[in-house]
Amino acid sequence: MLVDPRQTWGAGRETFCSSNMEDSVSLKFLQQLLLIDENLVAEDVSALKFLCTDLLPFRKLENVKSAVDIFQFLMDEDYLNKEDTFLLAELLYRIKCYPLLMKVGYTKDKVQECLHEKGRVSPYRQMLYELSENITSEMLKDIIFLLQDYLPKRRTTLSALELLIFLEKQGLLSENNVQMLEEVCVHISPDLLETVNCYKRTKVSLPQQENTLPVKESSLSHAGDISVLLTSSQETSIKPVGSSINDEKAASLVQGFSEMSLELPGKFSNVENESKKITSYKMDGPHRGFCLIINNVNFGSSLQERTGSCKDAEELQRVFTWLGLDVKTYRDLTSQQIEDLMLTWQRLPDHKDRDCFICCILSHGDSGAVYGKDAKLVSIRKIMSHFTARQCPQLAEKPKLFFIQACQGKAVQCPVYVEADAQTPALSSMQQSLSPESIPEEADFLLGMATIDGYVSFRHTEQGTWYIQALCSKLRLLVPRGEDILSILTEVNEDVGRRVDRLGTKKQMPQPAYTLRKKFIFPIPKEHPPSQQL
CATH class of the missing domain: 3.40.50.1460 (Rossmann fold)
Known part of the structure; x- marks a missing residue:
């Protein structure tokens, strides 16, 4: 017997489900979204909000209380529907919630294969999110100390993501202006600085093309500058600027930042595939x-x-x-x-x-x-x-x-x-x-x-x-x-x-x-982790 969703999902979910049932979105699809929401913690929701900043207006995201709210906005903007769930799969992939990918019909490997053509999270947003992941609590205190003249005198404790969003709102940080971020990282961490520098090198090295997927008008006001689309007849040479990027971290970043839906020359795609092969140790043997x-x-x-x-x-x-x-x-x-x-x-x-x-x-x-x-x-x-x-x-x-x-x-x-x-x-x-x-x-x-x-x-x-x-x-x-x-x-x-x-x-x-030369990543087991024995 089916239970009326409006009796079980609470007030916020009533609106979510009833509005979309009228649009003939399948109940099963909505149930999958709710299951995903139930498996996400507050930090995951904050990460999703941040990664959607270039796709949805700030004013909408500020009022988000749960992942369901984000899913609703993405559906309203036609970024997400039961026929096309890739954007949600990409977002889950970016925040490393790999077990949830199967609920939208994807695997980690499948997402990686499709990122080149379908990826919607910009290299700029990827770079900022990676920074937030690597900023420790001590680093964050030091960053806030260095930026105290730009922050409100009375403020609540900021997370790394909240600080980056504040800097963007104040016009101190944008896709084409990471100077302040760079200056701060110089004093905080060489690794953070390298992340910013890799973004800058990649931004200069790659042809500035428009996203080949449809872009909604509502997103253009906050999507940053859009360059002229290069035609297929143009010959483009893609080489790193300045010194070559030899270390694994830089290679990985170049790979990640290039995973937009850009129509890159086939030769570069092969280079990208080679980069993927050397990122981590082979862990798929018998x-x-x-x-x-x-x-x-x-x-x-x-x-x-x-x-x-x-x-x-x-x-x-x-x-x-x-x-x-x-x-x-x-x-x-x-x-x-x-x-x-x-x-x-x-x-x-x-x-x-x-x-x-x-x-x-x-x-x-x-x-x-x-x-x-x-x-x-x-x-x-x-x-x-x-x-x-x-x-x-x-x-x-x-x-x-x-x-x-x-x-x-x-x-x-x-x-x-x-x-x-x-x-x-x-x-x-x-x-x-x-x-x-x-x-x-x-x-x-x-x-x-x-x-x-x-x-x-x-x-x-x-x-x-x-x-x-x-x-x-x-x-x-x-x-x-x-x-x-x-x-x-x-x-x-x-x-x-x-x-x-x-x-x-x-x-x-x-x-x-x-003396590891690559990343060592255990394959995700199919079974649930063993509980700690008391």
């Missing part, structure tokens, strides 16, 4: 890869028992199994057993059919090393060296990730509920003098350390370590959004950096180091 977990809990009388570590091992096994890896767990290995295990896995021929390799080590540690259960140190660099391209050719050019939960400095006696993964003072001075080491120079490695060199890391006796629990939590949250591993580890840093022991005196900061 098997994802192996994940080793070494969980050292008991050390006899030499070192303290690592109670709570089994919780970490269980969480790692559940999360990496969800991500498609074959997980193998080992417990309480001596230093020699750790080295022998690495040698065994180094020689495994099955790596050739795998996309990646992951190794997690949970133990006590000291600078640049971890302890076996016999209280002898094993160099982290030596562990990783088994998997270089020379030593393990089956993993050549494939990403190899190592996550180390261990102290990297002297022991710290913590309160009852917090313990340090560190050595005891009774250990020999020779073992304590091991010099700091880093990851091998060979490419395609990532080393995620629970703490920086010389410092302890913390472990709850029941809930596990701060670092591993944060890592598992962020993987569950951000992999479905398509985030790459470095972005995820930055979130882990933020999470752990906010934590403090119950006395408020002890802090911890993880440290990733890497």
Whole structure:
């Protein structure tokens, strides 16, 4: 039995549905839009509003309370209907809500294929949105400080998107004027500045053509300057201006900024396709890869028992199994057993059919090393060296990730509920003098350390370590959004950096180091993320 939508969707949704039912828009289509709305959080709605700024008038967007309001405006302007849902698919793609794409008949790959011809979000809007995604809370405070003369004296807390919109409203920022933005980024972050510079280079390099899709008159007043359309008979040479863009970030931005519906020469399209191929590591092989977990809990009388570590091992096994890896767990290995295990896995021929390799080590540690259960140190660099391209050719050019939960400095006696993964003072001075080491120079490695060199890391006796629990939590949250591993580890840093022991005196900061040449992005699993075990 069908239920009258006007009885169940609330006042705002009554208007949304009733007005469109009169236009014979199918109930199923509306239901899909409502399902999308229900799966979006407030930050997603703000992002959608921002990305639609060039398509819908400010006055309409200012009154938006939910994604349903945006969908209604897009339908009113004929940007969205049951026959053509690509703009909504593009918007969901831009805000990385990839699982929702299937509700409008698309996949992530299909959207990427169509962006070149159908994309409606301008390079300028893409650039601003990317900036907002990369502006941290500390950066935002600094930006607001630098721009205080241009902002109201009395103001509420601004988000990065709200600040950019304010600058646009004041005429301080536009598609053809990013000078103030550039000057601010010079003082804030080289990465933010490079994003702006890439936009500027791309804007100069690409022919300024009109969008080949119909443009509604209502959008022309705020769509920026529109150049004369180049005819197909004109020969256009497209080359980067100034120095060539060699780094991956710039190449990725050029690709993204060129994904408008521009009729570009076929030769450039091939270059764009090549750029897509090198953006991230190949992760579509027959098997994802192996994940080793070494969980050292008991050390006899030499070192303290690592109670709570089994919780970490269980969480790692559940999360990496969800991500498609074959997980193998080992417990309480001596230093020699750790080295022998690495040698065994180094020689495994099955790596050739795998996309990646992951190794997690949970133990006590000291600078640049971890302890076996016999209280002898094993160099982290030596562990990783088994998997270089020379030593393990089956993993050549494939990403190899190592996550180390261990102290990297002297022991710290913590309160009852917090313990340090560190050595005891009774250990020999020779073992304590091991010099700091880093990851091998060979490419395609990532080393995620629970703490920086010389410092302890913390472990709850029941809930596990701060670092591993944060890592598992962020993987569950951000992999479905398509985030790459470095972005995820930055979130882990933020999470752990906010934590403090119950006395408020002890802090911890993880440290990733890497020689990755491409983005490492886990394919989005079909199953829902495993819930955290309490």
